[in-house]
Amino acid sequence: xxxxxxxxxxxxxxxxxxxxxxxxxxxxxxxxxxxxxxxxxxxxxxxxxxxxxxxxxxxxxxxxxxxxxxxxxxxxxxxxxxxxxxxxxxxxxxxxxxxxxxxxxxxxxxxxxxxxxxxxxxxxxxxxxxxxxxxxxxxxxxxxxxxxxxxxxxxxxxxxxxxxxxxxxxxxxxxxxxxxxxxxxxxxxxxxxxxxxxxxxxxxxxxxxxxxxxxxxxxxxxxxxxxxxxxxxxxxxxxxxxxxxxxxxxxxxxxxxxxxxxxxxxxxxxxxxxxxxxxxxxxxxxxxxxxxxxxxxxxxxxxxxxxxxxxxxxxxxxxxxxxxxxxxxxxxxxxxxxxxxxxxxxxxxxxxxxxxxxxxxxxxxxxxxxxxxxxxxxxxxxxxxxxxxxxxxxxxxxxxxxxxx
Numbered sequence: 001x002x003x004x005x006x007x008x009x010x011x012x013x014x015x016x017x018x019x020x021x022x023x024x025x026x027x028x029x030x031x032x033x034x035x036x037x038x039x040x041x042x043x044x045x046x047x048x049x050x051x052x053x054x055x056x057x058x059x060x061x062x063x064x065x066x067x068x069x070x071x072x073x074x075x076x077x078x079x080x081x082x083x084x085x086x087x088x089x090x091x092x093x094x095x096x097x098x099x100x101x102x103x104x105x106x107x108x109x110x111x112x113x114x115x116x117x118x119x120x121x122x123x124x125x126x127x128x129x130x131x132x133x134x135x136x137x138x139x140x141x142x143x144x145x146x147x148x149x150x151x152x153x154x155x156x157x158x159x160x161x162x163x164x165x166x167x168x169x170x171x172x173x174x175x176x177x178x179x180x181x182x183x184x185x186x187x188x189x190x191x192x193x194x195x196x197x198x199x200x201x202x203x204x205x206x207x208x209x210x211x212x213x214x215x216x217x218x219x220x221x222x223x224x225x226x227x228x229x230x231x232x233x234x235x236x237x238x239x240x241x242x243x244x245x246x247x248x249x250x251x252x253x254x255x256x257x258x259x260x261x262x263x264x265x266x267x268x269x270x271x272x273x274x275x276x277x278x279x280x281x282x283x284x285x286x287x288x289x290x291x292x293x294x295x296x297x298x299x300x301x302x303x304x305x306x307x308x309x310x311x312x313x314x315x316x317x318x319x320x321x322x323x324x325x326x327x328x329x330x331x332x333x334x335x336x337x338x339x340x341x342x343x344x345x346x347x348x349x350x351x352x353x354x355x356x357x358x359x360x361x362x363x364x365x366x367x368x369x370x371x372x373x374x375x376x377x378x379x380x381x382x383x384x385x386x387x388x389x390x391x392x393x394x395x396x397x398x399x400x401x402x403x404x405x
Contacts, residue, residue: 002025002220003024003025003028003220003221003223003224004216004218004220004221004224005020005021005221005224006212006213006216006218006221007208007209007210007211007212007213007216007221008206008207008208008209008213008221008224008225008228009206009207009208009209010206011203011204011205011206011207012202012203012204012205013204014196014199014204014205014206015246015247015250016250019249019250020250023249023250024224024246024250025220027245027246027249028223028224028227028246031227031232031233031242032223032226032227035047035048035049035226047226048089048090048091048226048230049219049222049223049225049226051088051089052086052089052090052222052225052226053217053222054089055082055085055086055089055214056214056217058081058082058085059082059210059214060214062078062081062082062189063189063190063210063211065078066078066189067133067189067190068133069133071129071130071131071156072153072154072155072156073147073148073153073154073155073156074153075129075156075189076127076129076143076147076148076156076160077148077149078189079127079128079129079148079187079188079189080111080127080145080148082187082189083095083111083125083127083145083187086187086192087112087125090226090229090230090231091230091231091232092112092114092125092231093112095111095112095125095145096112096113097109097110097111097112097144097145097146098110098113099144100113100124102172102173102176102177103172103176103177103178106164106172106176108124108126108142108162108169108173109126109127109142109143109144109145109146109162110124110125110126111125111126111127111145111187112124112125113125113181114181114231114234114235120179121179121180121181121182122181122182122183122234122235123181123182123183123184123185123234123235124173124181124183124184124185125185125187126142126166126184126185126186126187127142127143127145127148127186127187127188128140128141128142128143128166128186128187128188129141129143129156129161129188129189130161130188131156131161136191137166137186137188137190137191137192137193137207138165138166138167138170138186138193139165139166139167140165140166140186140188141161141162141163141164141165141166141169142161142162142166142169142186143156143160143161143162144160147160166186166193170184170195170200171200174195174197174200175197175200175201180197181197182196182197182198182241183195183196183197183234185229189210190209190210190211191207191208191209191210192207192208192210192229193205193206193207193208194206194207194208194228194229194234196243206228208225208229213225227242228243265306265310268302268306269299269302269303269306272302272305272306273298273299273302276293276298276302277293277298280293308368309337309364312324312337312367312368312371313337315371316336316337316338323371324336324371326338335363335366335367335370336367337367340360340363340364343359343360344360
């Protein structure tokens with residue numbers, strides 16, 4: 001069964017996207033099997049993902065009560081209650097809130113600290129909330145778990161939340177403290193964020209959307225969450241950190257993909273160059289002995305053409321960037337490289353019949369023109385397509401007229 005990572009966001013490629021979506025499942029399998037076998041060996045032991053599943057029963061009543069509401073001590077108490085449940089399900093000891101100095105001007109409320117065998121900090125768990133109901137976890141602020149007792153009641157004062165936003169706080173802790181932890185784990189009502197000092201300089205981290213995860217209760221999603229957050233993965237009593245082992249596999253995979261891409265690119269340039277020479281000889285009737293081709297210039301132009309295709313592949317694979325409307329059916333079926341690949345695969349057996357055509361070339365040329373010049377390209381074309389008087393009339397509401405390149 002393929003692993004389902006819905007609700008787990010690989011921010012800025014904490015692991016490479018290819019590895020996380022295709023190979024992570026295989027590498028995580030050993031740890032998942034070990035937990036499953038331990039649970040089978042004793043009726044008193046439950047798998048961590050089974051324990052996480054139980055948290056959904058407590059999550060939704062609290063979520064429905066406090067989500068979108070005003071920030072108060074009851075909400076902070078709810079966050080602490082759920083954090084205790086998550087941590088217990090993931091194998092962590094009972095929390096021990098304390099105020100830990102980072103530097104001369106900053107002390108942070110750490111809800112739980114895990115240490116290395118030599119006493120150095122390894123992981124800090126911090127509770128987080130925000131006065132803005134739609135704020136993400138890194139746009140929120142940490143608070144002291146001691147003020148969020150189960151029977152807490154009343155308003156939250158300004159000094160109850162740390163002034164620094166979590167994103168800035170993470171940077172100050174990881175790169176400003178004399179002895180920083182390796183990991184930071186922020187827990188809020190709806191999200192959990194795992195930040196790794198080794199990757200934070202590039203803002204790479206893992207984020208867990210609790211509402212998405214608990215609304216579906218997909219087994220493989222819960223298992224992936226356990227692998228990435230469990231105490232045995234981040235703070236093992238002996239042996240290496242599992243996330244480091246996964247990262248090593250991710251880097252090996254990235255190196256392998258890069259190597260494969262290099263050789264594939266070289267082969268494509270050769271094929272393109274040979275096809276250009278064939279076209280010059282057969283269709284254009286150019287005598288290449290009398291008019292030799294500059295091999296360096298031809299190679300450069302083929303390289304540019306291939307990098308143009310790689311760019312299109314990239315923007316189609318990252319629809320969130322907004323450069324290619326890959327979610328629009330008209331683009332997906334009519335212009336995208338994916339649709340062009342499907343067409344090429346369909347006629348692969350009829351290559352003799354279609355080899356003299358120009359459909360692929362003309363489609364690619366049209367696609368490149370659309371991306372370079374945009375569509376509609378002129379005011380007149382825009383009026384014809386949308387019926388609006390001016391491009392500027394719908395500049396802020398183009399969704400009403402569909403997506404344009």
